[in-house]
Amino acid sequence: MANLHQQQSFAVLGLGKFGMALTMALLQADQDVLVIDSNEEVVNDVAHLVTHAVIADATDEDELRDLDIGSFDHVFVTMGENVEGSIITTMLAKKIGADHVIEPEQDMARQLIFRQLHPNVVNYFKLSKNVSLVEVSVENPRFFNKSLGDLDFRKIRSL
Template identity: 80%
Template sequence: MANLHQQQSFAVLGLGKFGMALTMALLQANQDVLVVDSNEEVINDVAHLVTHAVIADATDEDELRDLDIGSFDHVFVTLGENVEGSIITTMLAKKIGAPDVTTRANNHNHRLVLEKIGADHVVEPEQDMARQLIFRKLHPNIVNYFKLSKHVSLVEVSVKNPHFFNKSLGELDFRKNYDVNIIGIIHNGKLNQVPLAADVINPHDQITLIGSNEAVQKINEILQEEK
């Protein structure tokens, strides 16, 4: 199969409830996404939204190799309650050479097994939701927070620093100056999903940004400075 990926490419293996939510978050972040599921109906439902949608068995090594899974930057294994399948798929993805594999665990013991076989990052949705709730309580300026991978986060944050007010995205150049990308602006409750360089940040606006964990944390601290 032809190489499907580009720089910062994402593959989601399994389109259960969590896998679908993850896919939607990646699409909102304007990322290229390959989704894989053995259910034809599920694939047909999402095919028009994603970069590539493939009907395949994620526990089959030959099929994963055909998809060139090893060359994707980030692979998410989200096979729902299929514990055995998630373990097999994680092992195969690492064997094939995927550099960053994130797998959903159903419980603590499942997590331990996944970590032992080489998963780069393991998520337990209920536990992670609890941690995110505490995170938001400790950082009330952050409206939404989502960890896309071990190294990349997406956050929706309120802007309090007057330095950013009444300036365009082109002037502020977040990518050059802060190493993050702005993918949305919420002004007066209305979301601008495709902000342009000429769009201006106003007082009380919220912005959605994506970048490395370190870059996101740094710009968040700057945005909160009420000088």
């Protein structure tokens, strides 16, 4: 795992509102950024700011392969308005070697639904397939000012 303060390489595929905001946040964090979009005007608007800017079709496997997408530390597919293109691009990026592709629109949708269905969850981090770290808001006074050992959750069945 890379050091949080170390410069890493990011590929942002799609420069809509979210892709552009993500790119600007990465630049403020002084990261190495490749942006890809099929809209020449949008790419030209940020070309002078990023490490690499490419006018390309992110749904074209040969173009992604030529750009060596699999070599980037992080690949963000930010083509939210083009669902079919987003799915194709994600599959291609994984095929080419990007083993962790982030789809912010889908991730945010899942987070939003999770928060609506679990209103007591303040924060949630999935650490691995089987382990999560969850911060919850406690409203039951039976839990106030007690350690996890004191609560002995194995004995508590009906709350």
